[in-house]
Amino acid sequence: MQPLVGLIMGSKSDWPTMEHAATMLEKLGIAYEAKVVSAHRTPDLLFDYAKSAESKGIQVIIAGAGGAAHLPGMVASQTSLPVLGVPVQSRTLNGVDSLLSIAQMPGGVAVGTLAIGKAGATNAGLLAGQILALQSADIKKAVDDFRANQTQTILDNPDPRGESERAAK
Amino acid sequence: MQPLVGLIMGSKSDWPTMEHAATMLEKLGIAYEAKVVSAHRTPDLLFDYAKSAESKGIQVIIAGAGGAAHLPGMVASQTSLPVLGVPVQSRTLNGVDSLLSIAQMPGGVAVGTLAIGKAGATNAGLLAGQILALQSADIKKAVDDFRANQTQTILDNPDPRGESERAAK
Amino acid sequence: MQPLVGLIMGSKSDWPTMEHAATMLEKLGIAYEAKVVSAHRTPDLLFDYAKSAESKGIQVIIAGAGGAAHLPGMVASQTSLPVLGVPVQSRTLNGVDSLLSIAQMPGGVAVGTLAIGKAGATNAGLLAGQILALQSADIKKAVDDFRANQTQTILDNPDPRGESERAAK
Amino acid sequence: MQPLVGLIMGSKSDWPTMEHAATMLEKLGIAYEAKVVSAHRTPDLLFDYAKSAESKGIQVIIAGAGGAAHLPGMVASQTSLPVLGVPVQSRTLNGVDSLLSIAQMPGGVAVGTLAIGKAGATNAGLLAGQILALQSADIKKAVDDFRANQTQTILDNPDPRGESERAAK
Amino acid sequence: MQPLVGLIMGSKSDWPTMEHAATMLEKLGIAYEAKVVSAHRTPDLLFDYAKSAESKGIQVIIAGAGGAAHLPGMVASQTSLPVLGVPVQSRTLNGVDSLLSIAQMPGGVAVGTLAIGKAGATNAGLLAGQILALQSADIKKAVDDFRANQTQTILDNPDPRGESERAAK
């Protein structure tokens, strides 16, 4: 199946975070490709990837990186596809550096930034799905089902003490 | 023309920031509606707006707010349309509070967050355009033209001292 | 017994923090109900809860949430009951995001914010008690007794090396 | 009229912020007394004030201070009345120091903290009203009217460009 | 021996930090007393302690506290003895809250603030010694010896790989 989403990250060490984007895309039935593309260590690959993504049929790019996280912004500089950025939690500053490096883009080149870490990766997959749902009834249904399910799960488990108390016994 | 983008903000005082999103949308030829919707002071309106946006033909929602900025996240909780959030620069904390209140969403409800202030508002308009360009050749051309123009402007003016020196004389 | 305090939180994972509010309420002999209500994943439930709390006899609402913590502010937007907010310590930013998302409310919709984490949850229970004590001699006595006890405990154990040294031996 | 709210602050220079609490209390028809009480420069006065407030008929204390803002917490250490704290925007750190000094109280002594600056002062007055409304139908009506009015004002002025554009002409 | 330094802290849980001040004072041969005095939970004790310290012969007070750390500043408000403050590392914010709550005192009431945590406690003991050395040749000699020793220890062990490599083998 032709991948619709390009899921890239600066390093293999970002995978434990970024796999949550992959999981969400799979849950929504969206084909994607996952690849390590480092802004700093493989800049030519980054340029090739960003410039060729559209012609390969990619519609949304999700880019995760930590620290001085330049990957999402630099991808966005080379393509007019929507780019979503995931700040990976950094060792020293908990991801504040990653968040600011991704979110504080200058006017004229946009990155839609998600939360630091796992929640952000999950939501990057979800937001990619919401964007693609504008053109696909199937993806739209998958997104709506996911949302309805997560709502229902909470409604069915209103007692905060439930499981943990049982677990504690 | 049917608006494709809903541009909402928590207060009229956000307009000097959010009008840069409007300007970009106009530049890209995208119809939009602009409205004050306060998460805290008009919660029912917020719910009505979010729940009815899709059926009215809105495809992307841009929400701007400052301080404890709950508008983007709460809109996203009520619609599966893509929601882009703009942290408005706050009086006391320069927008750090706005940025964190918008970006740090939990997994399962996504907001694509842009930069604090004017640059973020501009980019929210641009990213909405990039999303809509996936379905519209006209918007795609407008986005590509905008990008090509801004690149050319810099290439044509490589000397940083240029204008300012002349202006200083 | 009719609950006087509504103790809500965005997720079951907030319970290890928020149970300290429950413990304090029990210590003060105040009936409460505890429930998971997610601003983002169950917004309709949030609205129902907030709008019906007063008519059910609830007098104070304690709401705990982490990250982009919108629950306390959104509850406060739907009820004129006093709302106390507890910033739950977040995984990535230690609760700074939670604190700012709860405390930095705009003028016109108020949340009384407590400290991040366990201390804040304990104090939310205590402050709810202090508010209810304005109308109840029993609760007032319970609050005063709690305070007198905690003071006396310190006065009775002035030596900082006491227990820990004995424990170390 | 017997004051129900004690409105204190560390310095006269806090008045331009704290008068917004006074304005709100007046709007809600709540009698209050306003006084400079410095935790650091008049500690004995602080103790007298805190210890005698309850017997004078005060029901809620609002305390505003900036920098190493100890006033709210130290008042709370001397009275079991509910204490609301307003972080005044500091000269050097924009009020981050004030916010943390007020909000991060240890478990056992509670301060309900509002936002930094004017919004926080306004909301301290409002939250005091919400607390007093539990015992007073008049104050409850005033609070509900205030809230309804502010909602209606936004609903009546949905266009963010409205006044500012007209003003600009 | 008459204690010259009063070493107080807000809670027994501060002892693992504050004992480093005690260790330094012992190393310098300075008599001290150590006591738990909580600004928030035993305010009357705090006042008594601060007001009577001078007449008891105390010459320097070291006060350690965490979070909304009011102890050093409130002691300083009640005595004209020099007060040194140690920000204890807090659970949620790593001691940033403690540091700002102690250091950011308003003009007119001074606290000499040391580093967050163990280093700060050690240095509070040392700075107390430096202050007392102005009047005592014995303490001056002890301070100078301590300083000379710590310098010599580094000069004698210039190789950073030394011990750790040996330890690793």
Added chain:
Amino acid sequence: MQPLVGLIMGSKSDWPTMEHAATMLEKLGIAYEAKVVSAHRTPDLLFDYAKSAESKGIQVIIAGAGGAAHLPGMVASQTSLPVLGVPVQSRTLNGVDSLLSIAQMPGGVAVGTLAIGKAGATNAGLLAGQILALQSADIKKAVDDFRANQTQTILDNPDPRGESERAAK
């Protein structure tokens, strides 16, 4: 008169802050010398100053600096006199950098750190006075008088609206 306090700063541009230390010293009748000593641009002067201060009769050194503020710590490395550090408000980071550069000293070399900016400079002068008061009845009286006066000024002006309202008329 033999100066008892050495008041040094990294640059002439620090004087508008540091003169508040001078003002306080004059108010307390304490002789001082004021000098520009830059840690980075005149390191040899810094070493000479620090090493010779004690023999010249200086008893306390107050050092003010901004940004990467190394002056107080480096003076403390060369003398066993008590060193008080004043973080001067920096252009870009409001003095957070100055505060951390001064306060976060490693164990073994101590600087008593005051607040950022004017308040800190005032308090450095005051704390120097409190230290010298341990040996001087005159300085002790001056400190106590200063403190009593500032307390009385507030007690005499309890109404926060007082002067400002009159001034506004």
Added chain:
Amino acid sequence: MQPLVGLIMGSKSDWPTMEHAATMLEKLGIAYEAKVVSAHRTPDLLFDYAKSAESKGIQVIIAGAGGAAHLPGMVASQTSLPVLGVPVQSRTLNGVDSLLSIAQMPGGVAVGTLAIGKAGATNAGLLAGQILALQSADIKKAVDDFRANQTQTILDNPDPRGESERAAK
């Protein structure tokens, strides 16, 4: 004269900061070229510039940028010449975002980061001079003269009150 230093920046608006690097280079007699190269808006130019710099005879590159400042790191990814980065003070976050985006590079691609703003630009010029001085006796002499002069200027003007008092008269 063949430029030895490439001085680039993301936007003309960075010139008021970056011209201080130019001034220093001129003071040291070092030929340079100044050019606007935007990482985000002219990524191809950035790549061309970085890849061709060495063959053109450039020996050090100084890159200034603000916000999500990717220019220095991306240049460093394309050349093995030493790259010095200057965080330009940003509108919303005072340059904290710029500093972290430049300094927090991953291991394997290095940027020597200077201070935020004017001081950093000045020092980038100076550090470039210190690097080039390793191969040039003329530049070494110019660097040493600059340093000796700035030291002498302070030694000649030890009184912090000097000029400002005279200026005030």
Added chain:
Amino acid sequence: MQPLVGLIMGSKSDWPTMEHAATMLEKLGIAYEAKVVSAHRTPDLLFDYAKSAESKGIQVIIAGAGGAAHLPGMVASQTSLPVLGVPVQSRTLNGVDSLLSIAQMPGGVAVGTLAIGKAGATNAGLLAGQILALQSADIKKAVDDFRANQTQTILDNPDPRGESERAAK
């Protein structure tokens, strides 16, 4: 072999970070000497080291320190050799204090600052190599080889799931 790089650090406890600089220098075939030099505890040694480095043939100094990290700046104040600073991750503030203490140098004395922790130490070694490569074809080749290798390693391992999945099996 005559060392070209002086690798100093404030304490033996900095070695686990700073050894990554040593590893890189070894990888590049650059002779270096490693030494503990504490700005605060051995200031005279620091001065001797900095003043004599050039005459000993050192060409670049790498200085690592944590907390109030004064070592890099103080070395730079005593030598016109290029100085690279590595902020060591501090116990309490994760290295934010180290980063600001090193990076925020005043105009006139420059330190090229690297990232906090291991990545910064690695890059300090690399940047020293890039500086020395301007004069040495061998070092230039080593730098280029290192860079080519790290690029190739990523190109050869594009699948982020690769090793970790295999490892997990």
